[in-house]
Amino acid sequence: MKHTLSILVENKPGVLTRIAGLFARRGFNIESLAVGLSEDPKLSRVTIVIDGDEHPVDQVTKQLHKLINVLKIRDLEPGNAVSAELLLVRVAGEGDKRTEALQIAEIFKAKIVDVDRRAITLRVVGTNDKLQALLELLQPLGVLEVVRTGTIAMGRGRG
């Protein structure tokens, strides 16, 4: 099962290595990772998506808590959190294909951020599922390059 962990950490050198190392040592594959400053410039927020069963995820969470620079961890439940990811995708597109790509972009509220004679680049924000659906539609047109930020997520309701 997928877990989205939101980890509040001190904004200090080496913290990310400690966190990533812990997952690696316990055999977890990190599916996505996003780090940035939080509301407090002394603290950063790390969003990690991993795939794993309840017990190992619980263990790794407890181990994360032991890191001196880690302040808080939340295992965000999908139903109780908002999440988003940013995707840049370059699609091959001339003639009809370009028209089709532009229609798909429209449906997904993607922005065209770069165009040349042979390809267009789209920028889109959405949940992981939405981005996945977009990529599937674009695939037949020729996806040349994809860059994704990894999911960021926030629990609903609470401040």
Added chain:
Amino acid sequence: MTPDKRMKGSQALVAALEHEGCEVMFGFPGGVAIPFYDALYDAKKLRHVLVRHEQGAAHAADGYARATGKVGVCTSTSGPGATNLVTGIATAYLDSSPLVAITWQVRSDLIGTDAFQEADITGITLPIVKHSYLVKSTAELPQVVHEAFHIASTGRPGPVVIDVPVDIALGELVYHDADTLDLPGYRPTFKGHIKQIRAAAKAINEAQRPVLYLGGGVIASEAAPEILRLAELRRLPVVTTLMGLGAFPETHELSMGMLGMHGTVTANYAVHECDLLINIGARFDDRVTGKLKAFAPHARIIHADVDPAEIGKNVSPLIPIVGDAKHVAAGLIKELEGMEWPAERTAEWLARIAVRKDEFPLHYEDPKDGKLAPQLVIQEIDRITDHDAIVCTDVGQHQMWATQYYTYRYPRQFISSGGLGTMGFGLPASIGAKIGHPDRTVVDISGDGGFQMTMQELATAVSYDVPVVVCILNNGYLGMVRQWQDLFWNKRYSFTCIEAQPDFKMLAEAFGAVGLLVTEKGEIEPALREALGCGRPAVIDFRTSPEENVFPMVPAGSEITEMIGGHGRQGRKS
């Protein structure tokens, strides 16, 4: 208090260490460590012990820490000096020992350039430290030292590495003692939750077949008095782990000795049959549990540990308690004192244990080859030191015999590498222990294999006049591996026979220590008395029977009741 003044980083580090109460540190200098060693030259309170190899520095600091409960401090130069500390740091990590390792590093602007003697020691040690620092400015040195000592010694203790680039030592600062902490992410829980403690007390009160299972956490939190009171209050029979030896006096009628792979029949059967297992400060290690699924199959389990990550790691307890042994035991006592409890509730259980203890004592036979029984040597050390010495060990057969045949009566009496199983730990650890307790008898029980891994530290013992007594149980084999080869690998003794052995007596004398050779039973006592009485470091080479095995033994991964050699007085299987 050191008055605020302008000084170099190297001097500030000495001042900060002294401010933390550090009296002695163990180390070995090198290129980038010179500025610090220059400051040490003028140190008034802080004593430095020069070892012969950095691994010895880490183990000596660890031995000092385990013997005294204070933070042990070691230091090394960059690169190879720092990497030589790694085994010692890992040893401290696995046994939760409070260690601060100060490694010197190449100049800040050279880091990452493969400079001479550069190694990324904070990176290398990442998985084996509680925390680490790469110091970025001279000004933060006092604060870093203060935090490092706090982190190393509180909660679940562990090693902290402070890596200091040499330019930080050369830089200047206005020194202030650091007395405040800024560790928002570090708040260990010491007091167990009262609801959990109440539930545990109720379970203890109701149990008909309880067992108290104690680990190193009891020793780390100085909880032995509370534990003794708790055990006596409800007449709880006690088993200890290797790390827990000394947490409960083995002379006490409720003591069943050590459990696990080389534990006593009584201890392992009690755990197998109990209806309530009360784990305080232990971690259900595989050497203790054997086959996890078959461990304590009839028991409800209480698990108290200061480290929440230990709870539920191997065994899911019915009643988890996050808290240190001292607070939890005190809380349980308070609850239990207010409860009715008929002593007959556990009478049958205690009687059964008493019978088993009588029927299945640890035992061995005199070796047929006429050589010394290693068990006898330990029994003699136990008798002659009056169950009162601090015993350090290496790792292997001698270590297990030292757990079985020496009588531990109080905490910090047994010092051994339990988790990592580090050969070569014993001698340097004993030097650290003796420096921490100059008035106590300190014995290092070692094997011929382990001793040869760090024997150069005899020179350290001689040069600082640290009279430890090294007892080598010399069987000419890497005995524990040979034992496994004997029992499980068709006696194929692949590279476990040490064919070219030094003459340990002459070797000791070459170092300037006392060397003694013992081959006959009758020589054991006189040799021990001479070594213990001479006031100098001494090595006794006990020639023990080469193919003696440690029994009982639970083969790795088996149920703990499947003991080889666990037969009773009349050869009856348990």
